[in-house]
Amino acid sequence: MSIQCTIVPVTPYQQNCSIIKCQASGKAAIVDPGGDVERILEAVAKMDATVEKIILTHAHMDHCAAADVLRQQLQITIEGPEKADNFWLEKLPEWCKMSGFPHADAFEPDRWLEDGDTVTVGEQTLQVLHCPGHTPGHVVFLHQAQNVAWVGDVLFQGSIGRTDFPMGNHEDLVASIRGKLFPLGDNITFIPGHGPTSTFGEERRSNPFVSDSRYG
Template sequence: MTIKCSIVPVTAYQQNCSVMVCEETGKAAIFDPGGDIDKIEAAIASLGGTLEVIYLTHGHMDHCAAADVMRKKYGVQIIGPQKEDAFWIDKLPEWCKMTGFPHADPFTPDRWLDDEDSVSFGNQQLQVKFCPGHTPGHVVFFHEQARLAIVGDVIFQGSIGRTDFPRGDYDTLIASIQTKLWPLGDDVTFIPGHGPTSTFGHERETNPFVADGKFA
């Protein structure tokens, strides 16, 4: 494997901010920095990395509230999610105030993503899968060589993302999982937005929402 990876639970929501470092170059990417910047910085340092880019799976506050602060501090780009999540990012101050979450200003990513885009950090390539349902602009990042996916709140060990938020849709989420994630392979390990890692194969066997037997 040509990457080192660390999972950093951040904020009161214990959101999994992932840190990846390209072993060949030392360049680091962070995924979904929702807060607790000091913890994220410590993880980057412990892996011997230098921050190059910030990736976002979607626009919920616990996944993106610290992104713009870190973009300005390090002079790096924010890439993702898909542009349909712009309304979530635009309303960050309202959602933070409503839930007692630390304040975050709205921002605009440097680049919106679409299905089958490719992004990179260091010498590493990531495939982008557009997986709406939890939010309308949710994306997943897949490192094919490492057989690793950063899935945000699309799927969890034993569960799936909520669809009762504005513009969430249950049927769309199920379709995203079945048509965009399952074809990547049962052996793929995924890091969800909350909770422990799992594999797509394990979830196809055991997840009560999307197990293959549920749709037989």
């Protein structure tokens, strides 16, 4: 296997923070560190990984509130999401306070991502797909060689992301799932932002919100 992935549930929302390790180089990326920094770093140590960057699917607090803390602590970079999510990052302190979340300062990533970009993790390459709907700047990361995708809150096992937040859009979300994700192949396993993993094929067959039987 070319990559190793450990999922660390963080925050009271049990958000799936992933640590992706390139097995050839030992370098790693942390996907969506929403909180519980010590728990994340314990998992990194168990994997014997050297973290070189943080990558963000979107800018909701449970996915990014610990990103800047880790960036400063580890002296690494943050890549993602797409720039349309900047307003979420600017208001991060307000959202945390409103939700009873630990305080997090507003921040900017070192690199905004766009559809068609790539992100490297050691010697591995992840494809970037802009998949708006849950948030306007949401991105998905695909590791083509191992048929695995990190989809944040776009798609879940048996469900889809909420679209009732500011700048959410249900039609955009369905278009992202059916127009961008499902065509990647039924055999793609995806790691959602919350809950268990599934495959695009299974969701095409059985997801009541976006299945082929609903839209076919």
